[in-house]
Amino acid sequence: MESQREAMEGIVSSLDSSPRAVEGQGAAPTGEIAKQIPPAAVARLTIYLRALNTLLADGVERVSSESLAEASGVSSSTLRKDLSYVGSYGTRGVGYEVQYLSRHISAALGLTHDWKVAIVGAGNLGKALARYGGFESRGFDVVAIFDADQLVVGNEVGWLRVSDVADLEAVLGRTGANMVVLALPAAVAQAICDRVVAAGVHSILSFAPVMLQVPDGVNLRKVDMATELQILAYHAQRAQTPDQTA
Amino acid sequence: MESQREAMEGIVSSLDSSPRAVEGQGAAPTGEIAKQIPPAAVARLTIYLRALNTLLADGVERVSSESLAEASGVSSSTLRKDLSYVGSYGTRGVGYEVQYLSRHISAALGLTHDWKVAIVGAGNLGKALARYGGFESRGFDVVAIFDADQLVVGNEVGWLRVSDVADLEAVLGRTGANMVVLALPAAVAQAICDRVVAAGVHSILSFAPVMLQVPDGVNLRKVDMATELQILAYHAQRAQTPDQTA
């Protein structure tokens, strides 16, 4: 049991974007075919990446699939299979070089350059997101934040000023934002979402508790906090019931 | 800044907890066997519930699997299969009675009584969560919020006062909290998580960007905003690559 629990902060500053050799003997199809990675594997790769960067910060140079898997909360089998979608960057009998693997996963996930993120909605959540350090440190620059309320427009949030959502298209264009986070009420989410899509942004993360409809080719992910609690409620309720195993 | 808040509620206020007859001809095993619902289905049931409550608010009384599925972003086949885990509360040739189905899904998910939620961490995110109306309206009462910073302890957040995390166990006990939301830095998350578990709370939702280790029997869910953006980045990058289909 590796107890690298402490000091898990400060971790991830090491995602550098230097165009250094990301080649190697691995099977990575650099600029070539780039086969599809299964969704479940993509999600886990982000976890491995975080764990690797923690190890890196701790000065660990090599890691086995067994211990990286444990730190990531998956089986070593799953981990090796997932890594195989990215390429083969380990050494049999030895393990993986932490930095080398980290860099290749970053490359596979498209994290070798920074992404520009605009946040729509400067309420509690929008402001919290704008100030959340976890974005910048992982290669996501927050370049704009919007609100519809004239009392809020112009206020400072972090080192940004709140833009008027009326200027959405103009500001998205000017800042070159290529991702948008929706942190606004359900009632207006679809309308804003439509404008964001029309403005050419095809990657959207929504915190609004509604099912948004988007055209093909637009990537929409949702985070719903109440949903998460409801799922917990289901399991908690089950646990309470005196499960009668036959 | 709160201007957008009101609209965020509205929707889902109709989750009543009245102990009304939740029986019917359906196959629901009331207090009996309570068979396991597959995880993927549980997650979607929360979405159907939200859609149903929206319909209810709009005064719609009946809905078909086809249109409920569309509103929820799934196929009608998936929807009917999911509902079949809960029971059979539809009428062939007719559809589902909105309120009736809503109530049965709520019951299956364990949402017929309120849950008491404590938030640990009164930073930007913790405060945003504490003030987020979406919890209360869906049967989750925020009963406490904690912070370690003495400058923050005692401050008002919504209608709560920030408690000292030193008093975590005492306050959890006194308030009867049965769910905890962790909105704190990665560095301290595991230690606090351990104390929460030791205090007897077995349902935890974590926003900390670390893999937390919990003993068996504890339900831990994670929301990681940077991870979501990384997944979007992967797809965005793929879309950019001029996909060469043979």
Added chain:
DNA sequence: TAGATTGTTAATCGATTAACAATC
């Protein structure tokens, strides 16, 4: 070499979909 650990295969398991008989 002997021991260790990867990368991959094949088997298992679970989730999604299509189709249709049951039935309002």
Added chain:
DNA sequence: TAGATTGTTAATCGATTAACAATC
């Protein structure tokens, strides 16, 4: 009844796991 739509079955598809040959 005739038309509509559910609830369920069987087929398909994808994800996870165990096991081991390859190889450092």
